Amino acid sequence: xxxxxxxxxxxxxxxDTYEGRHEVLNGVDLTVEEGETVALVGExxxxxxxxxxxxxGTLPRPPGEIVAGxxxxxxxxxxxxxxxxxxxxxxQMSMIFQDPMTYLSPVFTIESMMRDxxxxxxxxxxxxxxxxxxxxxxxxxxxxxxxxxxxDLLRRLQIPDPEGxxxxxxxxxxxGMRQRVLIAMALINEPEFLIAxxxxxxxxxxxxDQILNLLKERTENRNLSMLYITHNLGxxxxxxDKIYVMYAGSIAESGPTETLFDAPLHPYTRxxxxxxxxxxxxxxxxxxxxxxxYTDPPSGCRFHPRCPAYMEGVCEQSHPERFDxxxxxxxxxxxxxxxxTTSEALDIAESEVRYEPSRLVEAQxxxxxxxxxx
Ligand SMILES: Nc1ncnc2c1ncn2[C@@H]1O[C@H](COP(=O)(O)OP(=O)(O)O)[C@@H](O)[C@H]1O
Ligand SMILES: [Mg+2]
Numbered sequence: 570x571x572x573x574x575x576x577x578x579x580x581x582x583x584x585d586t587y588e589g590r591h592e593v594l595n596g597v598d599l600t601v602e603e604g605e606t607v608a609l610v611g612e613x614x615x616x617x618x619x620x621x622x623x624x625x626g627t628l629p630r631p632p633g634e635i636v637a638g639x640x641x642x643x644x645x646x647x648x649x650x651x652x653x654x655x656x657x658x659x660x661q662m663s664m665i666f667q668d669p670m671t672y673l674s675p676v677f678t679i680e681s682m683m684r685d686x687x688x689x690x691x692x693x694x695x696x697x698x699x700x701x702x703x704x705x706x707x708x709x710x711x712x713x714x715x716x717x718x719x720x721d722l723l724r725r726l727q728i729p730d731p732e733g734x735x736x737x738x739x740x741x742x743x744x745g746m747r748q749r750v751l752i753a754m755a756l757i758n759e760p761e762f763l764i765a766x767x768x769x770x771x772x773x774x775x776x777x778d779q780i781l782n783l784l785k786e787r788t789e790n791r792n793l794s795m796l797y798i799t800h801n802l803g804x805x806x807x808x809x810d811k812i813y814v815m816y817a818g819s820i821a822e823s824g825p826t827e828t829l830f831d832a833p834l835h836p837y838t839r840x841x842x843x844x845x846x847x848x849x850x851x852x853x854x855x856x857x858x859x860x861x862x863y864t865d866p867p868s869g870c871r872f873h874p875r876c877p878a879y880m881e882g883v884c885e886q887s888h889p890e891r892f893d894x895x896x897x898x899x900x901x902x903x904x905x906x907x908x909x910t911t912s913e914a915l916d917i918a919e920s921e922v923r924y925e926p927s928r929l930v931e932a933q934x935x936x937x938x939x940x941x942x943x
Contacts (some may be wrong), residue, residue: 571603571643572641572643572644572914573601573602573603573641573643574601574602574603574605574642574643574762574794575599575600575601575640575641575642575762575794575796576599576600576601576639576640576641577597577598577599577600577620577624577638577639577641578598578638578639578640578641579596579598579637579638579639580594580596580597580598580620580623580635580637580638580640581594581595581596581598581635581636581637581638582594582616582619582620582623582628582630582633582634582635582636583633583634583636584633584634584863585631585632585634586632587884588612588864589864590820590864591863591864592863592864592866593616593619593818594616594619594620594623594638594818594819594915595817595818595819595871595888596818596819596888597620597638597815597818597819597820597868598819598820598891598931599614599620599796599813599820599823599906601732601794601795601796602760602794603792603794604788604792604793604794605788605794605795605796605810605811606784606785606788606794606795606797606806606808606809606810606811607795607796607811607812607813608796608798608799608804608805608809608811608812608813609621609796609797609798609799609801609815609818610799610800610801610802610805610812610813610814610815610828610841611814611815611841612800612859613800613842614860614862615815615816615817615818615860616815616817616818617766617798617815618766618798619669619707619749620798620815621631621664621766621796621798622664624640624641624666624764625653625658625662626647626651626654626658626763627664632815635648635860640718641721642657642661642662642762645657653709661761661762661764662760662761662762662764663755663756663758663759663760663762663763663764663850664755664763664764664765664766665751665752665755665764665765665766665768666751666766667766667770667798668741668848669744669747669748669750669751670747672751672805673739673750673751675738675739676738676739677738678735678736678737678738679719679734679735679736679737679738679739679742679750680716680719680735680736680789681703682750682754683715683719683735683753683754683757684703684712684715684716684719685712686754686758687715687718687757687758688703688711688715689888709753712779715865716735718757719731719735719753719757719916720732720735720765722753722756722757722909723735723749723750723753724940725783726749726752726779726780726783727749727776727779727780727899728746728749728750729895734746734750736790741839744771745771745772748768748769748771748772749776749780750779751768752765752768756783756787756802759787759791760792760793761791761792761794762795762796763784763787763793763794763795763796764795764796764798765784765795765797765798766794766798766875767798767799767800768780768784768797769781770799770800770801771802772808775828777804781795781804781807781808784797784808785808797809802841802842802845803845804857805826806826809826809844810825810826811823811824811826811897812824812825812826812829813839814835814838814841815862816834816837816871816872817860817863817866817871817873818863818866818871819901820837820890820891820899820901821835821837821838821872821900821901821902822834822835822837822898822899822900822901822902823891823897823898823899823900824895824897824898824899825896825897825898828895828896828898828911829898830842832895832898832911832912832914832915832918833918834894834898834902834904834914834915834917835873835900835901835902836872836876836877836878836902836904836918836922837844837872837875837876839901839922839924840856840875840924841856841919843855843856843924844856855924855935856875856924857875858874858875861874867885868885868886869883869884869885869886869887869888869889870884870885870888870901870902870903871888872887873885877922877925878902878904878921878922878923880903880904883903884903888901889902889903891896892899892905892906892907892909893907894909894910894911894914895909895910895911895914898911899912904917904918904921904922905917
């Protein structure tokens with residue numbers, strides 16, 4: 570079998586800040602196979618974007634530091650050699666970042682940015698002559714072709730008047746428009762591997778649906794593999810073949826999408842599912858508390874202070890390894906043991922993991938899925 574597109578093993582990333590050292594990523598493991606869409610799901614602040622940026626090689630260092638771990642792209646250890654990471658990133662990877670304004674230049678039109686992305690994405694340097702040629706329009710046939718491709722893509726991203734948009738500057742666009750421009754920039758070169766960090770959070774659900782369909786079509790027909798980052802379990806279910814649930818810097822549970830929804834095992838996964846507000850009824854069950862402070866995170870399993878199945882003398886002692894509980898289904902929780910069948914594990918989950926009903930407002934506040942700060 571060929572190497573997976575992406576393999577992350579035991580990744581630890583810390584940040585040095587005035588408040589002290591933030592121990593954010595605490596052993597992240599994940600794998601994306603060829604042609605697969607993998608979702609990374611968890612509450613705001615659990616380390617999803619840090620994971621994405623570290624894979625993409627855009628983690629700000631300092632304050633960030635990769636303390637331990639491996640990232641392999643098609644078998645190549647990219648953390649071992651920055652030049653190799655940089656080349657792979659330029660030639661094969663693409664990322665839709667969560668905050669569009671940080672990644673769009675205020676002084677260029679959308680058209681000129683799209684053109685630069687197409688012409689120079691795989692290059693480190695651009696000469697003054699090339700830039701000058703662009704300005705005086707020497708490459709007009711090529712530029713025309715890029716313009717047509719951009720319009721086509723913007724139209725498919727449901728942007729009204731794509732021709733008009735190309736002549737505008739980012740400040741002239743709404744947040745949702747900018748987000749879609751960023752998606753277009755990430756897709757126009759047909760990358761082999763895409764990291765999409767909350768790409769649809771700023772958008773209406775109907776537009777979101779169309780964008781998810783466009784991404785799906787790319788993975789099905791153009792051999793795109795994707796790591797899709799979201800706090801929204803519903804979106805993850807819609808797009809992903811496999812889901813990794815992350816809590817405070819490590820993977821709590823992973824499995825094929827349907828397995829994870831049919832047999833959620835980790836108390837955190839069960840809490841997230843329970844806190845999805847239901848359209849019927851006013852109450853919902855949710856996880857109390859919030860993501861821990863990374864300067865002094867809880868010992869052992871970082872979820873133990875919030876966990877309804879906390880076992881004294883066990884959970885705070887050491888970080889649980891991941892146990893195999895069914896085909897491709899793993900969970901890092903001491904309730905389970907390696908080699909259990911899914912139904913044995915589910916029986917344990919149903920008897921041991923109980924969330925108290927709470928007011929809907931409270932559940933929304935604690936449980937993710939509310940779009941805060943995304
Ligand atoms: N540039 C930075 N400097 C210091 N701390 C950071 C930085 N970026 C991220 N962090 C820390 O990492 C935590 C996780 O952030 P992030 O990965 O953005 O979460 P999310 O899961 O919402 O994407 C933040 O709460 C913060 O403590
Ligand atoms: Mg984020």
